[in-house]
Amino acid sequence: MVVAELTEAQLLAVWESGSGQGPQDRALLLARTAVGDTEPVADLTLAGLHALLLGFRERAFGSSLPCATDCPACGEPLEVAVETAELRPPAPAPAPASAPVLGARTEPPTGSFRAAGREVTYRALTLSDLLAVAPGGRDSRRALLQRCVVATTPDAGPLPGHVLEEVARRLPGVDPGAETAVALECPGCGHSWSAELDVPGHLWAEIEGYARRLLYEVHALARAYGWTERDVLAVSPARRRFYLEAAG
Structure with missing residues (x-):
């Protein structure tokens, strides 16, 4: 995968284009900037999107991401530097034959399980899914999970909520790298927790x-x-x- 260089003039153009856009559209803009408009970046899974943008970030600003948060236990402000290597899967497995590849439209990886008397086949989330569903609220989460369901056997109508939540639990298994969690520890009270880092959002904040x-x-x-x-x-x-x- 070739990640494009970003000149200062291009950076200003990207910032100007994305200033009035929402998070999903900005993620699409950043992905297109990284590889060029000719690549079908909307078909990337979330892991593919994160890998692309992390590579882009390394070339533009380096591999160390400055982050700030508050300890959920004591409220102490915490500043940390997260390395891009921490946000990638520790041991990437060989890509499935159906995994999305830049330059060709292919289907995202899938999995299946049995629940509520039905065989449920699901696929990884893609950037297209995020673009298709308005963000925020429980309804948007349910809509995203429903888009991941490829088929149910037998087909007996909408899946109950607990089955969709099982789909959500299994999604990282078919798309390692979709979740970009960072392990943190408060130096003040010693509390440990895991925080999700929004890769497109962080990159956009740096560009801005x-x-x-x-x-x-x-x-x-x-x-x-x-x-x-x-x-x-x-x-x-x-x-x-x-x-x-x-x-x-």
């Missing part, structure tokens, strides 16, 4: 922060030297820092 800092640099250097945005972006970050200090 970088874009805003870059625009302030453009603004400052335009006022000091009369440069255009193109002039500023043509100067390396190290040289820009010098000019900003000199104009300071």
Whole structure:
């Protein structure tokens, strides 16, 4: 999988395009930016999406992700640096023949189990599923799980909630890497817990922060030297820092 380079001009264009979009559309935008518009990124499973965006993040900003949270036990603020390697499956298994591959439309991996007198066949969630279901609330979760159900035998109508929850429990098994949980421990009270890291959301926050800092640099250097945005972006970050200090 080839992850594209991201120039500062492209980063600003991505930020501008995604500023008015929701989380799912931004995830699609970031995935398309990573590999180009010709690839069917909407067909990626969540693990595939996370792997793509983590690789993209490594090339753009490095492998260490600064994160902040509060201890759920004592409320102590906690700042940690999470390595991208921690968010990938510890031992990737060989990809199933049906796993999605960039450049070709294929079906996501599937699994099956028996419950409520029926054989339930389900598949991994994809980015297309997230785009199709409005986020938030119990109904959206149920709608996503229903989209994962490929077939039931016999077909006797909608599945009860407890069966859909069993589908949810089994999804990580067919798509390792779909969940990006980080093990944390509070240095104050010693409480240990696991927190989910939103890979597309974290990457978007970094792009937005970088874009805003870059625009302030453009603004400052335009006022000091009369440069255009193109002039500023043509100067390396190290040289820009010098000019900003000199104009300071």
